[in-house]
Amino acid sequence: MHVDARTLPDGTQIEGDICIIGAGAAGISLAKEWGGRNEKIILLEGGGFSIDAAVQNLNHGENIGQNYFTLQSARLRFFGGTTGHWAGFCSTLDNIDFEKREWVPLSGWPFGLNELDPFYSRAHKILELGPYNYDVEFWKNNEKNYVELPLDENKLRTKMWQFSPPTRFGSVYRDDIVDSENVTLYSYANVCNIEANEAVNNIDSVQIKTHQGRNLEVSAKYYVLACGAIQAARLLLASNSRSDNGLGNDRDRVGRCFMEHPEVNTGYLALPSPFPMHLYLQTIFVTKQRGEITLTEENQKNEKLLNCSISLTPNRSNQEAEAWINIFPDEAQVTLELWQEIERQFEAGEIPHPDPTDHTEYLLFTRSEQQPNPASRVVLSREKDALGVPRANLNWQLTELDKRSIRKTYEILAQEVGRVGLGRVKLMDWLYEDDNEWPSILGGGWHHMGTTRMSTSPNDGVVDENCRVHGISNLFVAGSATFPTSGVANPTLTLVAMTLRLSDHLKTII
Amino acid sequence: MDRNTFLKNALYLIIAGITFPKWLLTLHIPFNSHKEEIRRLLSNLDSGFILNNMADEMGKEYLSMVKGEISGINLFTGSKGRQAIQKINLENGLPPLFMVQEEIKADFESNRLIRLRGWVLSETEAMLCAYYNLTT
Numbered sequence: 340m341h342v343d344a345r346t347l348p349d350g351t352q353i354e355g356d357i358c359i360i361g362a363g364a365a366g367i368s369l370a371k372e373w374g375g376r377n378e379k380i381i382l383l384e385g386g387g388f389s390i391d392a393a394v395q396n397l398n399h400g401e402n403i404g405q406n407y408f409t410l411q412s413a414r415l416r417f418f419g420g421t422t423g424h425w426a427g428f429c430s431t432l433d434n435i436d437f438e439k440r441e442w443v444p445l446s447g448w449p450f451g452l453n454e455l456d457p458f459y460s461r462a463h464k465i466l467e468l469g470p471y472n473y474d475v476e477f478w479k480n481n482e483k484n485y486v487e488l489p490l491d492e493n494k495l496r497t498k499m500w501q502f503s504p505p506t507r508f509g510s511v512y513r514d515d516i517v518d519s520e521n522v523t524l525y526s527y528a529n530v531c532n533i534e535a536n537e538a539v540n541n542i543d544s545v546q547i548k549t550h551q552g553r554n555l556e557v558s559a560k561y562y563v564l565a566c567g568a569i570q571a572a573r574l575l576l577a578s579n580s581r582s583d584n585g586l587g588n589d590r591d592r593v594g595r596c597f598m599e600h601p602e603v604n605t606g607y608l609a610l611p612s613p614f615p616m617h618l619y620l621q622t623i624f625v626t627k628q629r630g631e632i633t634l635t636e637e638n639q640k641n642e643k644l645l646n647c648s649i650s651l652t653p654n655r656s657n658q659e660a661e662a663w664i665n666i667f668p669d670e671a672q673v674t675l676e677l678w679q680e681i682e683r684q685f686e687a688g689e690i691p692h693p694d695p696t697d698h699t700e701y702l703l704f705t706r707s708e709q710q711p712n713p714a715s716r717v718v719l720s721r722e723k724d725a726l727g728v729p730r731a732n733l734n735w736q737l738t739e740l741d742k743r744s745i746r747k748t749y750e751i752l753a754q755e756v757g758r759v760g761l762g763r764v765k766l767m768d769w770l771y772e773d774d775n776e777w778p779s780i781l782g783g784g785w786h787h788m789g790t791t792r793m794s795t796s797p798n799d800g801v802v803d804e805n806c807r808v809h810g811i812s813n814l815f816v817a818g819s820a821t822f823p824t825s826g827v828a829n830p831t832l833t834l835v836a837m838t839l840r841l842s843d844h845l846k847t848i849i
Numbered sequence: 850m851d852r853n854t855f856l857k858n859a860l861y862l863i864i865a866g867i868t869f870p871k872w873l874l875t876l877h878i879p880f881n882s883h884k885e886e887i888r889r890l891l892s893n894l895d896s897g898f899i900l901n902n903m904a905d906e907m908g909k910e911y912l913s914m915v916k917g918e919i920s921g922i923n924l925f926t927g928s929k930g931r932q933a934i935q936k937i938n939l940e941n942g943l944p945p946l947f948m949v950q951e952e953i954k955a956d957f958e959s960n961r962l963i964r965l966r967g968w969v970l971s972e973t974e975a976m977l978c979a980y981y982n983l984t985t
Contacts, residue, residue: 606967609899611897699898750962753962753969754957754960754962754969757953757957757962757969757971758954758957760895762895762896763896763968764969765967765969766964766967766969767967768967
């Protein structure tokens with residue numbers, strides 16, 4: 340069912356079993372899991388079925404740290420959420436990403452990769468991906484043109500990615516949600532406050548406001564924040580009527596350890612003659628899987644580095660001048676239009692498909708793990724949005740380890756490429772400048788993670804291993820906000836897998 | 850000129866003659882005839898497709914980086930050179946290609962690498978570029 344909250348009378352009370360706040364990849368995946376059951380599911384979405392400037396404006400906030408995309412463009416507040424401008428990159432986290440690494444402060448998940456394995460498999464279907472297999476040998480056996488670069492497999496490996504169509508949740512799953520009898524989607528229902536009981540160990544209700552000035556209230560047995568890592572932290576911090584520090588924040592953990600994947604042009608690979616690169620190249624919307632180059636887990640341990648991945652793009656020279664963040668549109672609407680234009684070009688056959696056997700020069704592009712850093716955080720602004728909620732400011736902070744990990748990974752690649760006589764690698768100057776300085780070309784992937792990080796102890800994080808907020812019995816967080824570490828995999832596949840895991844957990848306790 | 854002065858001058862000339870080749874290399878003024886030979890050697894390396902056009906500027910950058918190191922010592926047999934090149938002795942002319950390739954491979958295996966104009970090269974390649982640059 341679908342109800343436009345703007346049409347409801349002021350003071351409307353809504354009751355249900357599970358209240359899901361946010362209808363993006365996590366919220367819709369969770370709601371779908373409960374479709375056709377007896378429980379009454381309330382799915383609250385701040386926007387409608389298309390971008391609305393007034394609603395999108397609620398995401399405005401200042402970047403007070405590292406240069407970053409404007410916050411109003413980095414997240415889409417409408418049905419389907421940020422999958423509306425998703426590029427479809429999917430990969431699993433690696434074993435090492437779950438481990439406690441003594442050289443990475445605050446690293447370690449409460450469980451390992453095996454725990455997520457069955458949920459990754461289920462998430463594959465939701466994200467319309469190919470076979471759940473990320474073993475490069477599997478893909479080499481299936482694609483005769485796939486040849487790995489002849490690098491020392493003890494040092495470097497090919498990590499596989501798959502590409503979702505990409506699944507635009509807002510269109511692909513709209514009917515599933517709207518036609519469901521036990522799931523009710525409330526659009527234009529912006530949650531402004533989460534009300535806890537006096538002891539602050541249980542949530543009683545959430546308050547909704549509309550731009551028309553109407554106030555609604557939802558009561559449920561369980562509440563799941565599924566609204567992105569910035570908004571989830573913002574809501575917990577701003578819901579401070581019972582506790583000055585906000586909810587789940589007795590130990591000042593909420594909003595901290597915000598992580599992105601530092602993404603940046605880093606170097607070039609030059610070959611004396613073309614090498615068949617079918618395994619490594621991607622044409623957007625065309626390629627279904629590709630490999631990127633990462634250090635082996637053993638080598639990460641030996642060198643005490645973060646995870647870092649290198650992808651290849653043919654024939655792109657002199658990219659140092661390109662300021663990725665600065666050239667991207669400031670407003671979400673323009674971002675969406677850009678994607679729609681790319682999709683149109685694809686459908687019209689206008690997107691060039693590089694011949695993987697025809698190039699001798701490649702741009703090397705980094706997507707790196709970011710060290711969990713308490714100083715990298717979401718904080719509340721003194722300024723309030725149109726609905727009276729303090730805006731969120733982002734203080735994205737990187738560390739010396741972040742930069743050293745990228746530099747060392749590339750140096751190992753350069754050494755290997757030269758050793759085997761494949762060619763030579765050129766590294767950009769910014770890698771060798773001050774380790775606390777980052778170039779203007781540094782960007783991210785719109786990957787917001789870690790602000791309500793998972794931890795066994797409430798001293799180290801916000802949610803427990805079942806994604807329940809420490810100390811609050813019926814409040815959960817779904818999405819990449821719960822990731823203790825980020826790995827190098829784009830987060831969507833993992834956050835959907837984690838949401839399915841949470842869904843199974845809720846089924847055991849409801 | 851008396852007999853003593855003649856003998857003294859003759860002795861100086863003999864000493865200068867004996868020490869001349871080493872003294873010449875110490876000042877890094879390689880024989881002009883090597884220029885084309887070095888260029889050919891660089892072209893035939895695995896990295897020739899890069900060094901071909903950039904050897905001169907890479908060599909210049911390398912020399913500026915190791916300025917203190919090469920002052921008064923031989924480029925290839927000084928302390929910096931000894932780290933990288935075990936077998937190359939330019940006093941006997943340019944070594945065969947395979948020997949240079951071996952040295953380059955050994956450099957990459959042992960991480961004796963240097964970044965010139967952004968390119969990650971072996972020390973042997975870097976020194977050959979420097980030698981090329983010095984050869985006017």
